[in-house]
Amino acid sequence: MYLKSLEVQGFKSFANKIVFKFHNGITGIVGPNGSGKSNVGDAVRWVLGEQSAKQLRGASMQDVIFSGTENRKPLGFASVAITLDNSDHQLPVEYQEVTVTRRVYRSGESEYLINGAACRLKDVNELFYDTGIGKEGYSIIGQGQIEKILSGKPEERRELFDEAAGIVKFKRRKATAQKK
Ligand code: ATP
Ligand code: MG
Numbered sequence: 001m002y003l004k005s006l007e008v009q010g011f012k013s014f015a016n017k018i019v020f021k022f023h024n025g026i027t028g029i030v031g032p033n034g035s036g037k038s039n040v041g042d043a044v045r046w047v048l049g050e051q052s053a054k055q056l057r058g059a060s061m062q063d064v065i066f067s068g069t070e071n072r073k074p075l076g077f078a079s080v081a082i083t084l085d086n087s088d089h090q091l092p093v094e095y096q097e098v099t100v101t102r103r104v105y106r107s108g109e110s111e112y113l114i115n116g117a118a119c120r121l122k123d124v125n126e127l128f129y130d131t132g133i134g135k136e137g138y139s140i141i142g143q144g145q146i147e148k149i150l151s152g153k154p155e156e157r158r159e160l161f162d163e164a165a166g167i168v169k170f171k172r173r174k175a176t177a178q179k180k
Contacts, residue, residue: 001090001131003044004083004097010075011046012039015066024085041140047080047102048134049112049124055142062106079103084133091127100124130166137163 002024009017013036020040029037042056046064053061068074081101084091091098093114101113102124112119114127128134138160149157162168 001088002085004085006040006043006047006083007079007081008040008043009079010066011043011064011078011080012036012066014039014043015069015072015075041142043080044082045140047082047100048128048137048140049102049121051121061104062108065104065106077103077105090131093127098127100127126169129169129172130163132163 003022005022006020007017008014008020029040031037038057042064046056050056051061053059053063056064058064065078066075079101080103081099083097083099085096086093086098087096095115097115099113099115101116102110104110112121112124114123125134128137131137131139133139149160162171
């Protein structure tokens with residue numbers, strides 16, 4: 001499984017629709033300060049279901065929507081789509097390719113789609129359990145995160161090992177069953 005492409009539109013500094021194509025290897029993103037490099041990482045975090053505005057370096061969730069520039073009006077929505085190659089079926093679905101889309105409007109309305117079909121955030125989370133991708137995953141190592149892991153509580157470190165060992169989905173199912 002690998003990241004094939006990322007499509008952003010109206011997300012942070014990306015007013016126009018842009019498609020980033022990645023290959024099964026290392027990609028570096030370079031550019032001057034303030035040109036939007038970190039916004040690319042934020043887009044990946046956001047489409048995977050990030051719910052914290054702070055994690056996305058904003059004050060409110062609506063801050064991800066393009067807020068306009070001197071010569072361009074603000075936009076009414078932000079949309080990000082991530083496409084993963086799934087030919088090795090590491091994601092528990094039959095598709096060779098999986099596209100997850102997230103959209104949010106200024107009105108506060110939002111939606112998630114998996115391969116074009118509307119779904120819940122829960123479905124997106126479940127798709128990525130135990131893959132290292134997703135909100136609790138370790139595929140996105142943010143600034144300060146290494147420090148947090150090293151100085152964190154044993155229980156917090158344990159969560160990372162659970163994810164790597166592939167037992168998160170069983171723990172979640174057990175917790176849900178116990179609630180019922
Ligand atoms: P550095 O090299 O300093 O880390 P960077 O390339 O990582 O810079 P980013 O932090 O990704 O830069 O981008 C910051 C730019 O994104 C700023 O110019 C900021 O105005 C712009 N930006 C952030 N949110 C929005 C938004 N909602 N609408 C329009 N522009 C935005
Ligand atoms: Mg940056």
